[in-house]
Amino acid sequence: MVLEVATLDVKTGQEVEFEVAFGRAQGIICSMKGYIAHQLQKCVEHPSRYMLFVQWEALEDHTQGFRGSPAYQDWKVLLHHFYDPFPKVEHYEMVFSGSCGEC
Numbered sequence: 468m469v470l471e472v473a474t475l476d477v478k479t480g481q482e483v484e485f486e487v488a489f490g491r492a493q494g495i496i497c498s499m500k501g502y503i504a505h506q507l508q509k510c511v512e513h514p515s516r517y518m519l520f521v522q523w524e525a526l527e528d529h530t531q532g533f534r535g536s537p538a539y540q541d542w543k544v545l546l547h548h549f550y551d552p553f554p555k556v557e558h559y560e561m562v563f564s565g566s567c568g569e570c
Contacts, residue, residue: 468503470559471521471529477549479515485549492545495538496521501528519554526558 477485489507496502503522510516523529533539547553 468561469523469526469529470561471519471523471556472559473519473521473554473556475517475519475549475554476551477515477517478551481549482509482515485517485546488545488549492542495542495545496533498538499528499533499536501525501532529558 493505493507496505501524503524505519505521508518508520510518521529
């Protein structure tokens with residue numbers, strides 16, 4: 468499993484519109500091959516900053532499958548105009564996982 472982590476800085480004043488658009492766009496990513504789950508979280512200290520976490524079965528499911536798909540063009544139309552600057556996207560692999568009851 469690979470975790471995609473994207474820092475999304477939304478133009479100030481467009482947060483509500485972005486959240487509505489993301490609500491529509493999430494159906495696109497959910498339908499992709501290799502998609503497992505996602506979360507969109509809003510920063511408490513910087514209300515125009517969001518973190519998007521997407522779990523993929525493999526890196527290529529995101530970088531080639533999703534980004535190379537016609538559906539990605541719909542994703543771009545719905546969301547990319549909200550960002551300033553354009554999001555930084557990185558991918559991570561699990562090293563440790565647990566909860567306090569397990570340590």
